[in-house]
Amino acid sequence: MGPSGSGKTTLLNVLAGQLSASSRLKLTGHLYVNGKPFVSSTHKVAYVRQEDLFFSQLTVRETLSLASELQLSNSLTHDERMQYVDDILYRLGLVSCADTRVGDAKVRGISGGEKKRLSIACELIASPSVIFADEPTTGLDAFQAERVMETLQNLAVDGHTVICSIHQPRGSIYAKFDDLILLAEGSLVYAGPAGDQALTYFTELGHPCPQHVNPAEFFADIISVDYSSPDNEAKTRARLESLVEAFNKKRSTESDKVHESASKSTQGSTRKAVLAGRKRIGWWKQFRLLLRRAWLQATRDGPTNKVRANMSISSAIIFGSIFWRMGFLQTAIQDRMGLLQVAAINTAMAALTKTVNIFPKERQVVDRERAKDSYALGPYLFSKLIAEIPVSASFPLMFGTILYPMAGLNPVLNRFFQFCGIITVEAFAASAMGLTVGAIAPTTEAAMALGPSIMTVFIVFGGYYVNSENTPAVFQWIPRVSLIRWAFQALCLNEFRGLKFEHQHTYDIETGEQALERMSFGKSSIKEALLEECRILLFWYCLSYTLLKRNTPRFQKLDAPCPNTSVKIEEMNE
Ligand SMILES: Nc1ncnc2c1ncn2[C@@H]1O[C@H](COP(=O)(O)OP(=O)(O)OP(=O)(O)O)[C@@H](O)[C@H]1O
Structure with a gap:
């Protein structure tokens, strides 16, 4: 979570291995999953982007069926594949609009929330262990946003790891998160459990959350820089810098412990892997x-x-x-x-x-x-x-x-x-x-x-x-x-x-x-x-x-860092 421009999309792109390649870019760092180095062949990663893009004249079911034909292993029969599509339609609450065309600006089709859930469904076809979602609630009304987040929460309960960026959620959506990373101007302000522990952390730093205030709004207020006047800017920037510094200190003392607990939390997923070795069809x-x-x-x-x-x-x-x-x-x-x-x-x-x-x-x-x-x-x-x-x-x-x-x-x-x-x-x-x-x-x-x-x-x-x-x-x-x-x-x-x-x-x-x-x-x-x-x-x-x-999309390779550096992006001068 973080204000606009704080680096949420960039961070997700890096973690999902989807940062567009550029000769002017150098990406270094280590990527761990449950304390073990990330291996792309073992960990299936899905990425739900901010914009939902589809072939507008296909129905929801046709879109998913095609994705399943293209992505699922050849060992599945047609009926099994269709059953799998039906299952996803049901899980994502898309049954009622399954035979509606996706639509576009010219012809009205499914709603914005349904489009977002269809994007998630298309990613879910490949049965990923980790699902990244970049601001999945942007542009949706409160009800649709709630339903999309509910869907993501159900997937998390089902055994998928859902990592999603969000701008400033309402209280009921914030309550769905287990863990929270707060970003401001590309720096970490907090990373740890969401809920009371996050509030306690900021209270200890002298920033208690007032009663009856949505924690998400409170966090947004204390980590944003106010550009309305030079005085306000200096004050809010100093506050942000002190928060970043405090978190860096906490992180350096706790990094070993976090690493250890991550290793222990490696559990078997409850999800059935549908993909038995993905191979592109002929x-x-x-x-x-x-x-x-x-x-x-x-x-x-x-x-x-x-x-x-x-x-x-x-x-x-x-x-x-x-x-x-x-x-x-x-x-x-x-x-x-x-x-x-x-x-x-x-x-x-x-x-x-x-x-x-x-x-x-x-x-x-x-x-x-x-x-x-x-x-x-x-x-x-x-x-x-x-x-x-x-x-x-x-x-x-x-x-x-x-x-x-x-x-x-x-x-x-x-x-x-x-x-x-x-x-x-x-x-x-x-x-x-x-x-x-x-x-x-x-x-x-x-x-x-x-x-x-x-x-x-x-x-x-x-x-x-x-x-x-x-x-x-x-x-x-x-x-x-x-x-x-x-x-x-x-x-x-x-x-x-x-x-x-x-x-x-x-x-x-x-x-x-x-x-x-x-x-x-x-x-x-x-x-x-x-x-x-x-x-x-x-x-x-x-x-x-x-x-x-x-122009085939290419993504930036993650190189091993120099000693003592975490993931780091450098834009190189030409
Ligand atoms: N860690 C970082 N340090 C410095 N600059 C960064 C960092 N991360 C991202 N940026 C730069 O900040 C700008 C905004 O990044 P990004 O689009 O990821 O932000 P965002 O939080 O996703 O914004 P929005 O909510 O508007 O989509 C980009 O130009 C990006 O290159």
Whole structure:
């Protein structure tokens, strides 16, 4: 327990081995469990983080079932696994919402407290001996907070060791703790039994807790620094320093005794170990499970799909009305090219914004799961690609089906199908680019700023505004990698080949081939342009894979300390 910024999360991260690795960081110390050195293969550790992150379209039961399939040993049968999931649902009081979707900001799902208990349930699947929970009550109302803490207390009674950080709990929650560590500005103020013994300790130091005051509030008051005035700051800081000093003195005299009693308290757990040697399941099974999840997530996301469908239909109607039934006059040549460019831009932008809007959030969940070694990156990306094909293809198809007849594009049926095929491949390429942006950008906001900026460059070199033959040598690589350019080129070839235009002057364009010649597209073919588009798609996918692989969450190693030091974190100057 301690005020905000006192180092609670950092301490939990260190103890749980979850401190993000950095070359500027050096972590030294010894980690003991019941007086014996911590061995990761013997002691299973779970970590419930502050933010609850899930796939929003899955129900509580589906979320837990998937976690159990990915994490439980292969020796369990399907029925045993489901029984185990039911057991956890029951223990965590999630039975009533088992078939409710988790939900998100767009669609209301389970409550905040239920989300927190689901986070705990997901961690409990692996049957950990130690459960760390970082501020599990933050953001919850009093009732929900009480229920979450009750759940954690039951787990402790069940034989799990629960270590949890908390800001300033109400009295009934404080009463649930057996032991207490008080932290202030990264220093220990107290570590020992909670309850009366903690109060007695502070009374002996001249800080008695007034009657009828919540001990947690009392502790928060005496260990906080008051910055309201220089005088108050000096006074409260001096008090804190004297408390830290007093505890250091007590600790140095008692450290041997504590160590001894910790060794004695090593008891057999009442909990049945469900995991008999955890081994990651095979590639195909991971793929199958993740494919199902990706499919459910993509198809059930009604609000997003509705918005995308509305956008596709309305933009097709708007462009179709602007370019209504283009004829075969000379002026219609420019109109056709303009429309094809607009169609290429619109398709790419719709696919890109959808991906960059969703992927950074999804990446956080995936990073956590990968940190637990639940699955490999390959099956995840591949399953995502396959599951999203039908949903993602339907929007460019909607767009094309409405726009094509409205605008009076090339009236050969085969050309219509090719038009839809080209914009669908382009949408996938833009989506793959969105994955790369989402893999680089730390937040959705950053991805939303970065993605369209890169796309703007590809639009400028998209074949319509700058003729590829007039492109300065230094920029000539850009049209070659622009997904807009290849889509536009393929669309133009599909549209203009075989068309005849009305002409009056000798300098007028008579055939579609002549129009293509002016765009410098005359010598190429649709096949070649589509092949280039597929290469770009593959490039963005491979780049996303490489970036995600490189950014695999890594945690700081705990090194042996120099003699006479406890756990210590040093931020090294560059
Ligand atoms: N022992 C320490 N000594 C010095 N600095 C520390 C120590 N522990 C943590 N810090 C630094 O203090 C800052 C706050 O730490 P942390 O986020 O762990 O606090 P917190 O108590 O969890 O805060 P909150 O309640 O707001 O989540 C971080 O920048 C962290 O690097």
